[in-house]
């Protein structure tokens with residue numbers, strides 16, 4: 479048997495005669511099946527550790543690898559009824575051997591694409607927002623990077639400093655203006671606009687939260703309001719504050735991040751799904767109203783993306799109904815893949831696109 483290690487892929491673990499049963503047992507102990515790992519089967523186990531938010535430690539993976547490598551062939555006992563999703567053989571259209579690790583997200587930066595532009599980006603401390611802020615900054619933009627978490631923004635600025643001579647970067651240094659701001663709060667909106675200093679060429683409304691996959695009859699008022707405050711009302715208030723600057727300038731590009739949950743009812747709970755459908759409505763209304771002013775407003779709908787976003791399933795009914803949809807999810811994307819779609823719509827490259835809803839989901843929406 480090929481020895482397993484943290485650098486083996488999830489598919490290699492699941493296909494392994496000893497590692498597969500061990501991994502499926504661990505999942506079963508946490509109320510999960512191997513099906514939940516299907517879309518990340520090409521990730522290395524070490525990447526899962528980074529994504530797990532502390533739920534799976536590097537030490538635990540080392541311990542499981544040692545256990546698997548010490549198990550003699552034939553001695554492994556699988557979890558009864560757990561052969562639902564092995565690493566490769568049962569995935570329709572997949573090779574009978576484990577697929578290769580997913581390639582690192584490769585970016586093709588356009589040097590200078592945002593030079594001279596001020597771009598406001600919310601949720602810039604993590605995931606898709608961080609990747610978008612990084613890309614726009616490396617393409618020459620002055621980025622007003624807003625997030626609840628100032629430390630994460632400072633870490634982004636430090637990372638970009640360290641990469642000042644990256645091949646995709648137009649030159650040394652970058653212009654990141656970190657703003658600790660809560661977009662659900664009037665002071666937060668004011669702080670972001672103030673940091674923009676009278677000029678906003680583009681706005682990416684990316685900050686968002688999930689809802690625990692809770693179906694309508696289980697949603698309490700607090701959950702409903704919190705999800706709408708962040709995912710819709712924050713975006714609405716910040717856009718309302720920025721539009722006068724764009725209208726006065728006679729130009730601007732706005733990208734609102736929605737979700738696969740804006741396209742269907744089967745990927746999240748009631749509050750998240752409704753809020754993301756509303757993001758599309760807000761996008762289309764603004765695109766229609768301000769198109770003649772030279773302002774374009776579009777939406778990107780990501781599928782599954784490897785970020786820090788909360789993925790909890792807080793409802794038994796929600797889990798039962800949604801898990802089969804997630805089992806058909808294409809490979810999870812890296813944040814940089816979605817940032818490329820957002821940067822395109824923020825930039826002049828999309829000059830003829832207004833009011834569009836762009837799925838950036840590896841083709842999930844055509845299933």
Ligand code: NAD
Nearest residue numbers: 601603604605606626660661685686737782783785786787
């Ligand atoms: P993430 O959790 O990695 O990052 C979100 C960032 O937003 C965090 O840094 C957080 O601090 C910030 N934020 C949250 N509430 C805020 C507030 N009130 N004010 C300011 N900042 C706030 O999440 P992500 O996966 O990068 O998600 C970004 C967007 O993409 C969200 O709108 C999300 O709904 C959407 N999306 C994500 C996925 C996915 O699979 N990750 C799929 C579809 C859509």
